[in-house]
Amino acid sequence: HYESYDSLERNTKVWSLFGGKKQFREKPGMSAVQTRSLKITCVFDSRNSIRNTKRGWYIQMNGEYAGRGIGGELDFTRLLADIRRYQPLGYGNGIDMRFRLGTANGLIPWQKSFHLGGIGTLRGYPFKAFPLGPMEIGGNRMFLSQIEYRIGHEELYDTVDMGILE
Numbered sequence: 001h002y003e004s005y006d007s008l009e010r011n012t013k014v015w016s017l018f019g020g021k022k023q024f025r026e027k028p029g030m031s032a033v034q035t036r037s038l039k040i041t042c043v044f045d046s047r048n049s050i051r052n053t054k055r056g057w058y059i060q061m062n063g064e065y066a067g068r069g070i071g072g073e074l075d076f077t078r079l080l081a082d083i084r085r086y087q088p089l090g091y092g093n094g095i096d097m098r099f100r101l102g103t104a105n106g107l108i109p110w111q112k113s114f115h116l117g118g119i120g121t122l123r124g125y126p127f128k129a130f131p132l133g134p135m136e137i138g139g140n141r142m143f144l145s146q147i148e149y150r151i152g153h154e155e156l157y158d159t160v161d162m163g164i165l166e
Contacts (some may be wrong), residue, residue: 037066058084075078076106102142113138
């Protein structure tokens with residue numbers, strides 16, 4: 001992969017189609033850098049459905065090596081594993097588990113560092129709240145575990161969703 005990163009200016013301050021006078025957060029200041037890297041991704045997916053998952057495994061492993069030896073400006077390695085299990089308990093109930101582990105070595109850019117917070121990781125916390133907030137570089141190690149108990153009728157998600165929450 002060849003990637004070129006740089007910060008962009010924020011183009012809006014107080015207007016959005018769905019948000020009224022919402023104040024948008026500042027963009028983090030990341031330095032301009034070009035990377036060349038080798039990436040590998042392995043996926044195992046035995047879920048019964050992508051949209052309405054009730055049972056199965058989803059395992060994704062990502063590895064990345066960026067080095068000056070292959071023409072980039074940074075030297076780092078990064079590994080990320082996402083392991084999910086959807087265990088049905090009957091009548092639409094189930095236990096959903098997720099474990100996400102990450103590690104990185106070397107000089108990693110802001111966008112490759114690990115942050116937690118927001119809808120995709122720690123609901124109820126601001127976007128990229130940990131370790132130091134969205135404006136600072138994140139950590140070089142991460143561990144996240146989530147366990148959810150799913151309650152509901154088999155058709156509840158399709159009835160409530162109406163295609164809006166894609």
